[in-house]
Amino acid sequence: MPFPILRTRPEVLSEIISLLEPNEIVTASFCSKNVKRLLKGYYKQSEPLEWRLFMTNYDAMGGVSIETSKDGGQKTVIAAKHISVLKGRELEDTNGFLRGFSQEHPVLYFNDRVLGTKLIVDYVTDLFNLDVHGLIIDINGIWAIDWIHNRREKTLESFEFYMNHKYNSNADEALDYVLRNTHVSHYCAIGDNVSDDFKFDGKLGPMKQLYISSKGHWVTCDNLKNFDCRDIGIQGSRLSVQDLNSFLRHWRAGGSSRMEWLHLNFEEHTFQEKFDEDLEVVKTDEERVYRSSCDGWERVFNGGYSIQRADGAKAMIQCNLGRFVMAVWH
């Protein structure tokens, strides 16, 4: 049964809009110019949204997704694809766009997908009066780093660079570019297929969380010392006990002073806990709860090792053949 929404009073219309999901808002904005204007006006006048807007460029598809405060999950609100994927299927030209609809969001088709991706990001940020919070890309989305930095006044809050199994190419050059050129304040996740020889001699941070989700073999002791992050997680690490002794010495002397959490999962499960005497690492039965200042999760330490810095800050370490975890209480 139809409901003539535009004949309702403004306060009713506002109530209905407030109950719609972001993807439904974007879809509705394509109903007519009038509706788009109305929705845009609503978000211009309303309180700043607590939603987080992510630009994605993954798997040959541009997209915009939004994370609402409801469940923390991201939902795609619009996508941009290359026109070739239509494979001859004809779509009607609507206001200059070839538009389809799939999985609860509009899909626009472009001859130039990069341009199309930029266009949909501009469209959604303008509609919701909301800036891009995070960028999620694979090796083919490197172009987006400079574009996003140029269009934002503030540093990007979140950045994720992931491996795409469709492309087996070596990501050394791309990762080097990513590490040198991405400026992010909160969360940075890295995971692509770099070669055994990959080296990085720059610095990272300051940022809250750095997570190297795979192929973390390239992170050297010097890299670790130069990461200015509160929370560091590395998968596939090749750091040795000598490296970690060196890192702990650096930490005791006041290095990596912002670090609160370090979690290494080793590539080979051969790590031997053999700490140098000068570090004064002592075995302990102490039980302590670590609470992340970044996102509030908790981890209980039931014994392990304890170590103290010159300024009095204490840390606990738990390790075994496959992992090394260090939590710092400032």
Added chain:
Amino acid sequence: MSSTEQGTSSAAPAEPTTAPESAAAPEVPESFYYVHGKDKVVHKVSAGALQHSALIHGMISNLGYTEEQAKANPFPFENIDGDILQMVVDWCNQHKGKPTPPEDTNLPKQKEKLFDLVLAVNYLEIKELLTYCCKQVAMMVKGKSPEEIREIWMIPTDAEDEAAEKEAKKRAGKEAAGETAAAAGDAK
């Protein structure tokens, strides 16, 4: 649930049947008021149930009517269809003195009446019921394409909007011309 009967807007209504009381009778006798819609059918509703409506609550809080006065002066809502007012009264009775649940299963089911219900509920300022109704309106477009949404929400296309705008301009122009001609005629 209130019963209804035919009344007139000008004359005092005949005695309506009362709404059933809850098992535990209140110590202080509950006051009742009377409302009618376009169809002039009078509904006897308790002040407790009417508290859901900010509009009616505001109207009665300053009246200090006796039962007789309230009976003689039903609130007329001539802009609300009788069946819609019945739905609203039923909902108010069902939710009298109860905290409103996040999801309401007692919502009127007739989708074809939803638009009129929204207008009435908004007019009567029944916040919770308005939110429930708006949730239903929002649910209508879940998973729908722009074209389907346009149909469900009766949204004109850009071409229709442009045509309507042109028509409105033309009409305004004609009216202005008519007024000018009339003014010139008056001057002669």
